[in-house]
Amino acid sequence: MENSWYFNATLERMNNPFVMSLSRLPWTRRLLLLVTALALICIIPIGDALKRSQSITNHEMKILEQFQKAPHLLLAISTGFGQAFSIAGTALIVSLSLLYLVWTQRGWVQPLRGAIIAVTPMMVTLVVKVIVDRSRPGTSLGNLENDPSFPSGHVAASISCVALLFLIMQLRHVRESSRGNRYFLRLAVSVILMLIPVMTAVSRLILGVHYPSDVAASLILNALLAASMGVITQQEIMAGPLH
Numbered sequence: 001m002e003n004s005w006y007f008n009a010t011l012e013r014m015n016n017p018f019v020m021s022l023s024r025l026p027w028t029r030r031l032l033l034l035v036t037a038l039a040l041i042c043i044i045p046i047g048d049a050l051k052r053s054q055s056i057t058n059h060e061m062k063i064l065e066q067f068q069k070a071p072h073l074l075l076a077i078s079t080g081f082g083q084a085f086s087i088a089g090t091a092l093i094v095s096l097s098l099l100y101l102v103w104t105q106r107g108w109v110q111p112l113r114g115a116i117i118a119v120t121p122m123m124v125t126l127v128v129k130v131i132v133d134r135s136r137p138g139t140s141l142g143n144l145e146n147d148p149s150f151p152s153g154h155v156a157a158s159i160s161c162v163a164l165l166f167l168i169m170q171l172r173h174v175r176e177s178s179r180g181n182r183y184f185l186r187l188a189v190s191v192i193l194m195l196i197p198v199m200t201a202v203s204r205l206i207l208g209v210h211y212p213s214d215v216a217a218s219l220i221l222n223a224l225l226a227a228s229m230g231v232i233t234q235q236e237i238m239a240g241p242l243h
Contacts, residue, residue, distance in 0.1 A: 029231050036224040040124070043221055047132035047150040050213050060211040064137055067205040078203035082154060085200055090157040094118050097164045105171065113233040114167050118160040120229050121222035125156035128221075137211055151218035152210045158200040159219070162193045163226035197223070 050056055070078075083089055097118075101111040134150035169186065201215035 032224070032231060033228050036228040039221050039224050043128055043151070043217065044131055046217065047128060047134060050150060050211070051132060051134040056213070057211070060213060061137060063212050064205060064208055067202075068208055070206045074206055078206040081158075081200050081203040082207060082209075085154045085157040085161070090122070090161060093161045094164060097161070097168060100168060101171070110167070110171060113230075114164050116233055117167060117226055117229045118164045121156045121160045121163075121225045122153070124225060125151055125153055125218060125222065129153065134211075134214070137208055149210055150214045151221060152201065152204055152215045153218075154204055155197055155201050155215050155218035156222045158197040159222040159226050162196050163230065165193055166190075167230065 084093075098111050098114055101114050102108075105111065128151060129148040132150045133148050136147065136149045169189065197219060201219055204210040204215050205212060
């Protein structure tokens with residue numbers, strides 16, 4: 001408790017609006033931001049290590065061989081996920097979601113929040129892809145030239161879309177104490193939304209276009225980024241000046 005008080009007092013003495021806002025966050029949210037920062041620091045060295053390790057690559061190729069045995073139905077479903085979270089599909093989902101926020105919310109605060117939450121994971125993923133420059137798996141579908149493999153862009157896109165949809169759900173003010181089926185409906189929708197990035201990750205393995213570490217890293221990093229952007233943009237440092 002004494003250390004927590006000292007930490008908060010130190011932040012507040014810095015007299016910076018952003019830092020002072022962080023000092024008022026619950027410890028769980030500050031921990032989220034800290035873990036996200038550590039993930040950002042570590043992601044490129046991890047990607048470079050994976051790229052250089054032939055033993056890990058060989059092991060991951062054996063895992064991909066098992067996914068390649070999936071039934072044709074799963075291959076078709078995986079192709080659908082690939083199209084849904086392609087550049088065009090993601091742009092359509094994000095654009096429609098932002099238009100909905102503009103239409104239903106007063107002012108530009110919430111649409112701007114949504115844009116930041118959606119764009120950040122995809123931009124960070126793109127930067128990491130270019131820096132690490134890991135080649136695609138050597139499968140029949142995995143040889144995509146001039147398109148780095150680590151981390152998965154499709155998984156990042158799915159997380160961006162899901163995070164934006166979660167924001168829309170939050171702004172509908174559906175309370176947990178609501179009676180009847182509304183609470184259970186919201187719970188069911190939340191579970192489905194959380195499963196979408198996982199299913200997208202599995203679909204990339206079935207198609208053989210990513211290593212398991214590509215999709216795992218993208219799931220972890222971009223989930224942390226989307227959640228952290230949601231926390232940061234919810235604070236007065238973002239909402240105050242925009243009002």
